[in-house]
Every structure is written in C-alpha cells, then in structure tokens.
Amino acid sequence: MTASSSTVLKASGLTKSFGGFMATNDVSFEVHAGDALAIIGPNGAGKSTLFDLLTGRKTPDTGTVELFGEPVTHLPPWQRVKRGIGRSFQVSSVFRSYTALENVQMGLMVSSSQSWNLLGRAANTRRDEALAVLDKVGLAPKHDMLAGELSYGDQRTLELAVALSTQPRLLLLDEPTAGMGGEESRECLSLIRNIAAKEHLPIVFVEHDMDIVFSFASRVIVLVAGQVLIDDQPSVVRSDERVKEAYFGEDI
Template sequence: MSLLTVQGLGKSFGGVKAVDGISFEVAPGELLALIGPNGAGKSTTFNMVNGQIKPNTGSITLGGRELTDLKPREIWRLGVGRTFQIAETFSSLTVVENVQMALISADGRLFSLWRKAAEHKRAEALALLNQVGMAAQADRPCSVLAYGDVKRVELAIAMANDPKLLLMDEPTAGMAPKERNELMALTKRLVVERGMAVLFTEHSMDVVFAYADRMIVLARGRLIAEGQPAEIRDHPKVQEVYFGSGKTFEKKTPGTPSLQEAA
C-alpha cells in the first residue's frame, strides 16, 4: 500500500516542459531515490511534492489526501518532513534549541521570549537527538559543529513533526564518503524503526545504490526507468540517456557501486 501517490504530474515554464506526465508511488518503510542528469526535472518534481511549486497537471496524494493546492507549511503539518541540500539550522542556537524550536512549531505554540520556551520540549528534543547520535552535543552551538554533525541535527529537526514522509534533497552533498554512508545508514535505520517513507534526490551513486530500496530515473522531464537498484544498474536506457555511451555501473567493492568507464 502506497503512502505517496503521484499521477500524471506535469509542469511547464514558458514553452519548456520541466516535468512531463510522470507517475510513481512511495510506500511506508521505503527509501525511493529520484535520480537523473542535470535538467532532468528532479528538483521541479521534488518541489511540487513539497508544495513550493504548483503543478500544471496531475495529482499528488498523501494517504489519499490531495496535496497540490496546499502550501508547504500545510503539507508539513500533514506529516511531511524535509531536509535541504545545504543544511538549514540556526547557528546562534545550541543543538537542542534548534530541535526545540522545530518541536514548538510542530506543536503550534508561540513564545514571545526564548527564555520562556527554554525548557519546553527539551526532553523530546533530547530524545530525537539521541536517535541521530547527537545527544552528547546537545548544548553546543550549531556554529561549532562539523558539517556531518550539522546534517544529523537537520535530520532531527526534520523529524520534529513525526513525519510519515521525509523528503531529502541531496542529503549527502558536501560530505566525505565516510560521513555520507553514516548519514544514510542512520536514515535507513530510522525508516525501518519508524515505518516512514523517504523520497530523496542524490548525485552520489554509491549512496543511491547502497541504500535505496527502489529508484526512479528522469530524463528531460520524463520517467525513463523504475525499479530496484540491480535493475536500474543494468537498464540500457539509463546507461544511454543518464550516463552517456561508454559508461556503466561497476562495483569497486561489494555493496558500493560507482560510475566507472567501461573496459
């Protein structure tokens, strides 16, 4: 049973069809990777699901609820979390305060002075930080954290509204290989534990093939392939359109595929 259902989604900018009638589903407990070359329509698709861009055609439903006429904040309140390519945190606040602010927002409460909210939701914030391995750094300013740790904090913030669906836009951008794998392994664990669905865009193919349950591939606004990683790796249309002739996926080590020139 799907949680997110996208049917016939389309968006044009002037005479250019950025997204051309694509359809796909994401089930609870599933990591679905949305990949494609530059200009494929990934960001436009992602932003339509999030409510930042209104589609010209098609529908987007979450658990049967239509999302296409809703604003991003309304979609967030329905249980859709999001992380961004460039991590977004308040650098002047501590780690725990960042998560508290997200929890307060999810709770729909406003405070005129931060000191009044200093202890509000602290226990819940610490519990989320514990899940992402950041509880020990709860009282440190975000400004002093390593980038990989900031991304973990952002993940905790994204889970503040207990999301059914998590949208992750280039979650490992700017991260070293070890950090990339640690973050995605953490995400995979949370998906299993919470039963939430994840739709993510990603350029690092080692991450995509190691952690995605399924993949959808776009090219020039159209969906050209959909399936499990092994199917996508060997898909001739993906090889031709996404990577260009003479390239293929080859594994350097088991479970860690990379894009290599064909021998």
C-alpha cells in the same frame, strides 16, 4: 481510483514548466510503506522541481499530489509538514545562530502549532523531547553548541533531527550526503537506514552518488528531461541500456 492502505504518497501527471522549459512532464508514481525510493537523473532532469512539487514549494501546472489518500496539491509546505512530510534540503538549512537543541525545539513547536516567540517557555516545556530527538541521531552530547559551530556533517545530521522533530510519516531527503566525505557519507547513510527501520518511515531521496543509491534504495526512478524513464528495482535500473545512455555511457 482510491489509493491502497499501503500508499503513502501518490503523484499523478505532475507537469511544471517555466517559460518554454518543461521541468517535469506528466510524472506519476507512488510511494508505499517501507519504500526507500531514489530519484536520480542527469543535471536538469527535473529532480529538484519534482521535490518542490511534492513538498508544496511549487504548484504544478497540471497533476495532483495525494498524501495518505488526501489531496494536498494546493497546500503550502507547512500544511504538508503537519500532514506528515519531513524534508531535508540539498544545502544545510539549520539556523546557525541557534543551538542544536533550539533548532529541534523549533521543529517541535511547528509540529504542534506553537509560536517560537515563546522561547523561554519552550526551553522549559520541550527540552526533554528535543534532547530525545537529538539522541536518536547521536547529537545529544552537542545539544548546547551553536549549529554554525558544528561540523558540516553534524549540521546535516541536525537537519535530519529537525525533520524528525515534526513527527513525519514520510521523509523526503534532497541529496542527504551532499558535501560529505566518504566516511561521513557512510555514517549518514547508516544513520538514515537505522532510523527509517526503527520509525517505520518510508523515504524518498535524490542522490547523485550511485554507490549510495544502489546500496540503499529499494526502488529507483530515473528522470530524463522531466519524464520518468524507468521506475523499478535497483538491479533492473542498473542494467537498463536507456539509463546507461542517459548517463552518457557511464558505468552505474
């Protein structure tokens, strides 16, 4: 079946096992333009493995991934980045010994197939572009600070800037507020929401904070033991008895 024009990403029958452990089992779903899709589930449900299958860090045993109608199942991560996937990680992955500006410059250079060995030239030719990206996330005033000297919240924001520098058409965010306090989390969520609206970016995100999930997501997928338990609107997911049971009776 050909994906509709609004289909950004399509996962079909994704299965991945490690030894005798089935991390994902026949996972299928689509991401459409305008989606803010949350993937939730108990520990060990397969969320991280699923993200790795979508981004090319792992290859499925069976199943396929399509991006804008193009098969990408066996493409490495950098090829998927060039085709429009931007990703942030659960743990901040910025280069701590480089400045905020240089981190974004590297993203710009990756997206245009330039070599980071040409740092001197890059500093002259991509500076304005990098500053513009940093300005989007509010970090332009800190452009000359080493990433390792930024606060943890600013490091996560810088990681978002690096993802944006690759000119993504889809953002995959792995626990974007992990390690943040309440106020930082709210600020991060507001920033992501505003950027997604301005850039018309669909988002897929893994998150453990249910307040964030149900205040931000337009759809929620619940994974349990590597399988999709439900894929529906937040209000439907929140009231589903199977979901409550999966979370050991917790009020979500």
